[in-house]
Amino acid sequence: MAISYANHIPPKGYGVLLSCSVSLEDKEKNEPFKKGHKMKTYQEWQALRATIKVPYNAYINGQFVAAQSGDTFDCINPTDESLLAKVASCDSADVDLAVAAAKQTFKSGIWSELAPGKRKRILHKWADLLEQHQDELALIDTLDMGKSISEMVGIDVPDSLDCLRWSAECIDKLYGEIAPTNPQNLALISREPLGVVAIITPWNYPLMMVMWKIAPALAAGNSVILKPSEKSPLSALRIAQLATEAGMPDGVFNVLPGFGHTAGKALALHYDIGTLAFTGSSRVAGMLMQYAGQSNMKRVWLEAGGKSPCLVFDDCKDIKAAAKGAATAIFTNQGEVCIACSRLYLHSSIKEEFMVELLKAAREYVPADPLDPATKMGPMVDKAQFDNVSGFIQSAIDDGATLELGGVPEYQQGKGFFMNPTIFSDADHSMRFVQEEIFGPVLAVMTFETEDEAIELANDSKYGLGAAIWTNDLSRAHRVSRKLESGMVWVNTWGDGDTTVPFGGVKASGNGRDKSWHALEKYTEIKNTWIRL
Structure with missing residues (x-):
C-alpha cells in the first residue's frame, strides 16, 4: 500500500502533529x-x-x-x-x-x-x-x-x-x-x-x-x-x-x-x-x-553494554587533542552511547596538564535545546534515565571520588531532563560508578604508572566493547591493542568507522557483529x- 505523504492526508494510525508550544529563545544558528x-x-x-x-x-x-x-x-x-x-x-x-x-x-x-x-x-x-x-x-x-x-x-x-x-x-x-x-x-x-x-x-x-x-x-x-x-x-x-x-x-x-x-x-x-x-x-x-x-x-x-576505557600514555604529544577526544568520547549524545569511554586512565606524569585541557573541552558541552544546530548536548531520554544517572553521580560522591565538574543536577518539572557533563578524579575500581555502565555524561579519571598496569586496569571490567589509546609510539599502539579485551580499539581517535568495518564486542558486551x-x-x-x- 503506497501512502501519499506530501498532502498530509493520514490513514488510520498516522497523523500526530509533532508541534507544541515552547518558550525558548529564538536562535538563528x-x-x-x-x-x-x-x-x-x-x-x-x-x-x-x-x-x-x-x-x-x-x-x-x-x-x-x-x-x-x-x-x-x-x-x-x-x-x-x-x-x-x-x-x-x-x-x-x-x-x-x-x-x-x-x-x-x-x-x-x-x-x-x-x-x-x-x-x-x-x-x-x-x-x-x-x-x-x-x-x-x-x-x-x-x-x-x-x-x-x-x-x-x-x-x-x-x-x-x-x-x-x-x-x-x-x-x-x-x-x-x-x-x-x-x-x-x-x-x-x-x-x-x-x-x-x-x-x-x-x-x-x-x-x-x-x-x-x-x-x-x-x-x-x-x-x-x-x-x-x-x-x-x-x-x-x-x-x-x-x-x-x-x-x-x-x-x-x-x-x-x-x-x-x-x-x-x-x-x-x-x-x-x-x-x-x-x-x-x-x-x-x-x-x-x-x-x-x-x-x-x-x-x-x-x-x-559497555564500559570502555581510554588510555593516554606519557608519549602522547598532543595533549590538547587527546583531551578533546576524551571529552567527545564521553559527552557525545549526552553519554548515552554504548562505546562511551567512561573510564579515563592517564599516565600520572601528564595528569595535571591533561586535566586542564579536559575541563576546558568538557565545558563546551552545555546542555541546551537540541533543535539549535549549535547545541552539542541535549537532555537525557527520559526521567528514569535522568534519575539513574543522578544516582550514579551521588554514589561516586559517597564513595569518595573528587568532583571536578558538574554534579547531581536539579530537576525542574516541565523543563526537560538536562544533565551537566560530570567529571570525577581520584576514582578507583572499588567504586560502583567505575564498574557499572551509566549511559550518561559521567567520567571517571584514574592514573597508571606502567603500560602493563594500564592494560590490567583497562581489562578489569566485565565488558569488552570498545577502547581508545592515545600514544605516538607505533609499537605500543599495536602491542596494547592486541592485549586489550575489546571488540574494537581506536588509536589516537574515538568512534571512527564506517559500514565496511564490523561493530561489536566480547565478554559481557555480546557476540556477533553489525x-x-x-x-x-x-x-x-x-x-x-x-x-x-
Missing part, C-alpha cells in the same frame, strides 16, 4: 555541516516541527494497525516533556499476527526468492526516499530522544543511508563456494535467508541502530519484525511506511512498538522466528538468551549440497 547537507536554522527546524506528522500505530503486513488490546503508551519529548504521540503498545497477540504475516510472505518467495538485482533496486529506492525525507527523520529522532539535530543531520542519517546502500550492493556480490572434493563429487556451499528475523533495538540511536540491523537482514532475503525501543519508536514506524512506498512487499518489514517484557519477550519465545538480533543492556541480553533456549533455540545475536560483510553472517544459513556425479 546556521552552521554548514561537513557531510554536505545544508543545516537548517533553529527557526526552520521549529517551522518544520509544526508541520510534520508521525505514525503512532504498529506496522504489520503493509498497514498501520492499533494494538489488538487497544493499549498505548506515551511518547514524550525529553526537551520540554510534551506529548509527541500515544503509540500502540503491542504484546504477544500482535507478535503472533506479525510473525504469521512475515512467515507467509517469506514462504511465498515474493522477497526471499526475488532476483538479487530486483531486491537491490528496491532497497536503493528506499534509500532514495529516506534521503528525500532526511530532515524529517532527523527531526523526529531529535524530538523523540533528545539527541542534537547537528548529530542527526551530520552523523546518524548519513550513516543510516550509507549502511542501507552498502547492504543493498552486497546482495548480488555474495557468492557461494565449491568445496575441494574428489572428482566423483560436487560439494556446493551456499547461503540462504533464515526466514523470519526478529530485531530489538535501543533508544539512543533510533534510526542508525535500526538500519545497522534491518539493512543486512532484508538484503539477505529475510522477513523482519522490528521492535524499536518504547523510548524512541517514531522514526522506525516512518521508515517502514517509506519501505512500502519503495516497493517492498507487504509483510517483509513489520514494526511492533511496545515494551521488552511484552512484545520483546514474545518475540524471543516465538517458535517461528529463526534468529533474534538485539542491542541493549547486558541484563536484557542474558534474558533473551534464556528465552531462546526455552523455545526453539533460535540464534541470538547480542550487542550489549556492519561489514560479517553482519550478513547473522542473517543467513549455510547449506551444504553434496552431489555424487
Whole structure:
C-alpha cells in the first residue's frame, strides 16, 4: 500500500502533529555541516516541527494497525516533556499476527526468492526516499530522544543511508563456494535467508541502530519484525511506511512498538522466528538468551553494554587533542552511547596538564535545546534515565571520588531532563560508578604508572566493547591493542568507522557483529549440497 505523504492526508494510525508550544529563545544558528547537507536554522527546524506528522500505530503486513488490546503508551519529548504521540503498545497477540504475516510472505518467495538485482533496486529506492525525507527523520529522532539535530543531520542519517546502500550492493556480490572434493563429487556451499528475523533495538540511536540491523537482514532475503525501543519508536514506524512506498512487499518489514517484557519477550519465545538480533543492556541480553533456549533455540545475536576505557600514555604529544577526544568520547549524545569511554586512565606524569585541557573541552558541552544546530548536548531520554544517572553521580560522591565538574543536577518539572557533563578524579575500581555502565555524561579519571598496569586496569571490567589509546609510539599502539579485551580499539581517535568495518564486542558486551560483510553472517544459513556425479 503506497501512502501519499506530501498532502498530509493520514490513514488510520498516522497523523500526530509533532508541534507544541515552547518558550525558548529564538536562535538563528546556521552552521554548514561537513557531510554536505545544508543545516537548517533553529527557526526552520521549529517551522518544520509544526508541520510534520508521525505514525503512532504498529506496522504489520503493509498497514498501520492499533494494538489488538487497544493499549498505548506515551511518547514524550525529553526537551520540554510534551506529548509527541500515544503509540500502540503491542504484546504477544500482535507478535503472533506479525510473525504469521512475515512467515507467509517469506514462504511465498515474493522477497526471499526475488532476483538479487530486483531486491537491490528496491532497497536503493528506499534509500532514495529516506534521503528525500532526511530532515524529517532527523527531526523526529531529535524530538523523540533528545539527541542534537547537528548529530542527526551530520552523523546518524548519513550513516543510516550509507549502511542501507552498502547492504543493498552486497546482495548480488555474495557468492557461494565449491568445496575441494574428489572428482566423483560436487560439494556446493551456499547461503540462504533464515526466514523470519526478529530485531530489538535501543533508544539512543533510533534510526542508525535500526538500519545497522534491518539493512543486512532484508538484503539477505529475510522477513523482519522490528521492535524499536518504547523510548524512541517514531522514526522506525516512518521508515517502514517509506519501505512500502519503495516497493517492498507487504509483510517483509513489520514494526511492533511496545515494551521488552511484552512484545520483546514474545518475540524471543516465538517458535517461528529463526534468529533474534538485539542491542541493549547486558541484563536484557542474558534474558533473551534464556528465552531462546526455552523455545526453539533460535540464534541470538547480542550487542550489549559497555564500559570502555581510554588510555593516554606519557608519549602522547598532543595533549590538547587527546583531551578533546576524551571529552567527545564521553559527552557525545549526552553519554548515552554504548562505546562511551567512561573510564579515563592517564599516565600520572601528564595528569595535571591533561586535566586542564579536559575541563576546558568538557565545558563546551552545555546542555541546551537540541533543535539549535549549535547545541552539542541535549537532555537525557527520559526521567528514569535522568534519575539513574543522578544516582550514579551521588554514589561516586559517597564513595569518595573528587568532583571536578558538574554534579547531581536539579530537576525542574516541565523543563526537560538536562544533565551537566560530570567529571570525577581520584576514582578507583572499588567504586560502583567505575564498574557499572551509566549511559550518561559521567567520567571517571584514574592514573597508571606502567603500560602493563594500564592494560590490567583497562581489562578489569566485565565488558569488552570498545577502547581508545592515545600514544605516538607505533609499537605500543599495536602491542596494547592486541592485549586489550575489546571488540574494537581506536588509536589516537574515538568512534571512527564506517559500514565496511564490523561493530561489536566480547565478554559481557555480546557476540556477533553489525556492519561489514560479517553482519550478513547473522542473517543467513549455510547449506551444504553434496552431489555424487
